[in-house]
Amino acid sequence: MRKTESSTIGWVDLAVIPLVAVLSVPALLWFGNQPWAVLGKDAPRYLFAGSELASGGGIDSLAGLSNYNGGHGPVLPALIGSLILVFGRDTEILVWAMRLTALLNPLLAYFLAKRLSGPPAGLLAAALLALFGFNVKSAFVINIDALLLTFTLLTLLALLAAIKGGTPALAFLSGLLLGASLLTKETALANIPLALLALLLLDWPLRAALWHYLGVILACLPWWLWRWSATGEVYLLDRLPPSLELPVSVAAVTLLALAIVAYASGRMTLFLAGGRRRRWAGWFLMVAWTISLSFLMLATTGPALAEASLEAMGLYLAGTLAPTAFVVPVLLATAGYAVWKSCQRDGPWRLLALALLFQVPVCLFVVVMGWDPRQFLVAQALLFCALASLVADAGVAAWRGRGHPARVAGAVVAVSLAILVVVASVRTVQAMMPEDPAGTLSRQHTVAPRASGMIDWTSRHVPEGELILVNPAQGNYLAYLDGGRHEWTFLKLDQETCVSKPNIQMECDPDEGAISRIPPEPVWVQTKGGCEVISLSVPNLLDQLKRTGSDYVMITGSSKFPGILGLPSLLQKSGAFEVVRAEGTRDAEGVVLLKGTGRASKPVPTLMTGKTAADLKGCGETKGRGYSNWLRSEFPDGVIEVTVSG
Secondary structure (H helix, E strand, O other): OOHHHOOOOOHHHHHHHHHHHHHHHHHHHHHHOOOOOOOOOOHHHHHHHHHHHHOOOOOOOOOOHHHHHHHOOOHHHHHHHHHHHHHOOOHHHHHHHHHHHOOHHHHHHHHHHHHHHOHHHHHHHHHHHHHHOOOOOOOOOOOHHHHHHHHHHHHHHHHHHHHHHOOHHHHHHHHHHHHHHHOOOHHHHHHOOHHHHHHHHOOOOHHHHHHHHHHHHHHHHHHHHHHHHHHOOOOOHHHOOHHHHHHHHHHHHHHHHHHHHHHHHOHHHHHHHOHHHHHHHHHHHHHHHHHHHHHHHHHOOOHHHHHOOHHHHHHHHHHHOOOHHHHHHHHHHHHHHHHHHHOOOOHHHHHHHHHHHOOHHHHHHHHHHOOOHHHHHHHHHHHHHHHHHHHHHHHHHHHHOOOHHHHHHHHHHHHHHHHHHHHHHHHHHHHHOOOOHHHHHHOOOOOOHHHHHHHHHHHHHOOOOOEEEEOOOOHHHHHHHHOOOOEEEEOOOOEOOOOOEOOEOOOOOOOOOOHHHOOOOEEEEEEOOOOOEEEEEHHHHHHHHHHHOOOEEEEEOOOOOOOHHHHHHHHHHOOOEEEEEEEOOOOOOOEEEEEEOOOOOOOOOEEEEHHHHHHHHOOHHHHHHOHHHHHHHHOOOOEEEEOOOO
C-alpha cells in the first residue's frame, strides 16, 4: 500500500482543523464587514423553502411547486429547515450558520488531496480553498454551490474508499452521497458515470458498482415520486426543453433496459472479463458522456446561447481568471499534470481527472450564461487538489528525485508555484482584513428591517390564517419570516416579463410585454428592456382579491421595481383600498399593507417612472401614433411620473 493512500488519522490530519480555522478568519471578518444583500438574491427562496419544511407546511413555494426552490432539490431547504428548528427565524444567525458550515469543504479537500499525494498536498489544498474559493468573497449569503461541493467531495472520498476497500457498505454510502448531491443541485448529474467508469477503468467489481447505483436510486426515488405525483414532472428531466424530454427519456430507458438484459443473461459478465474491451468501453463512455452532457446543458441556455459572443465570453473568463498572466499558465499546468498522472493508471488520480472532465460541460454552461463565478466552485476545488499535489510532488522530486535534472526541474516547479501561492495569499489576506477587526466582530447585521417590522405588526393585527397577496419582490422573505401564521400568494400582474431560466420551466407568451397589450385602467406601468412593459390594473387587482377571498394586498419595494412604493397612495385614492400599515415608504426596501374596502374603485392616474416615460416615448408604436396622442388615449386619467434616485 502506498503511503499517500493511508487512511489512518495522524497528527497532520488533526493539524488541518486549526489551519482551516486560522485561514478562514480573514474571510469571515471580510464577510462580517460587508453589507448583506439578502433581498433580490436567491436567499429568500431558500429560506422560505426551509421554513416550509420546518413549520410542517407543504413543500410548496409562492411561485408554485414546479418552481420550488428555484428548480433545485430539497437538500438545501432541509438543512435550512433544521437550522430554523434550532436557531429560529433569526436571519443573521442562519446566514452565519450556513457560512460556518461551508468551512467543512477545506477539510474535505485536505483528505482528497491527501489521497492523491500525501498530507502536505492536503494541507495546501485546504489552504487554497479556504483563501481563494469562489464562495469566500461571494455576495450570496446563502450559497447552494458550497453545499453542492460538500456532497461532491464526500462522494469522491467515499467512492475512493469503496474502490480501495471493496465493501458493499462503502459502495452503497457513496451512492447515497451522490444522490444527496443530485438533490442539492442538478449539475451533480455530471458525476453519475463515475462508478461505471471505475468499473471499466479501475477494475471495480460489478457488484460494488450495483450497490453504488442502488444507493443513488434509494436517495433520489422518494423525491422523484413525490415530485411526479404532485406536478406530473420528473426532477432533472424537467430542466430540459420540452422538445428534448421525450428523446432523452427514451434513450435513458433503452440503455437501462439493455443493461438489465445484459446482466440477467450473463453477457455483461463475459464482456467485463476482457480487460481490453473494458478499457475501450470506458474511454468511449467518457467521451460520449462529456459530449452528450455538453449538448444537453447548452440546450437549456435558451436565448443566451444565440446571444453569446466569443468576445463577451472572453471578457467574462478574463475577469473570472484574473490575473490571467499567472492564473492561466498554472491552470493549464495543473490540468496537464492531472491528465499525466491519470494516464499512469493511478486510481485516485484517474477518478479526479474524470470528475474534472465532467465539470467541463458545467463550466461551459456557466460561461455562456455569464453567471456568478461561485458556480465554478466544484471545478475550482478539484483543481486546487490537483495543484496542491503538483506542488507537493515537485517538492518530493526536488528532495529525492532520481538524477540531477529531475531534482532541478522539481525544485524550479515547486519554488515557482510556492512563491505564486504565498504572494497571492498575502495579498488576499490583506485585502480581506478590515481596518477594525474588533468592530467587525461586534457588528450586528439588521437584515431587511422593513420586512421584519411589517411581519411583527401583521402577527399582532392581521387574523391568523388570512391570505395576503404580495408582489414578488419580497414575497418569499416575508412568508419565511411569517412562519406559516398567514397564507401568502403572489400578486399576478396584467403583463409580466417572459424570461427563459435554465433551471425553471416557464410557459409564457413572449409578446405579453408588448405596448399594445397594456390593459385598460392601468395603475402602474414599467418598461423592462426598451419597449417591453410590465403593468398592473385596478380591475385585475380587485378580481384577484375576489377569487382568492383575500382582503389584504402587500406592496414591497425593490430595485427591480423602482417607484412601485408610490402605488399604495394611488390605490387608496381609488377608494377600493386603504393603507393599514407602512414600513419605510421612502426606502427602496419599504413595505406597505393595504386592505380592501369593498367599495367600487374610482379612476386614478397611472404611475410610472421618468425612465419608463422616456423609454415609451422612443418606441416605434408610440411614435407612429404621435406620443402625446397615444399617451392621452392609453392613459385617459393622466400619468404621474416619479423620479427614482440611483
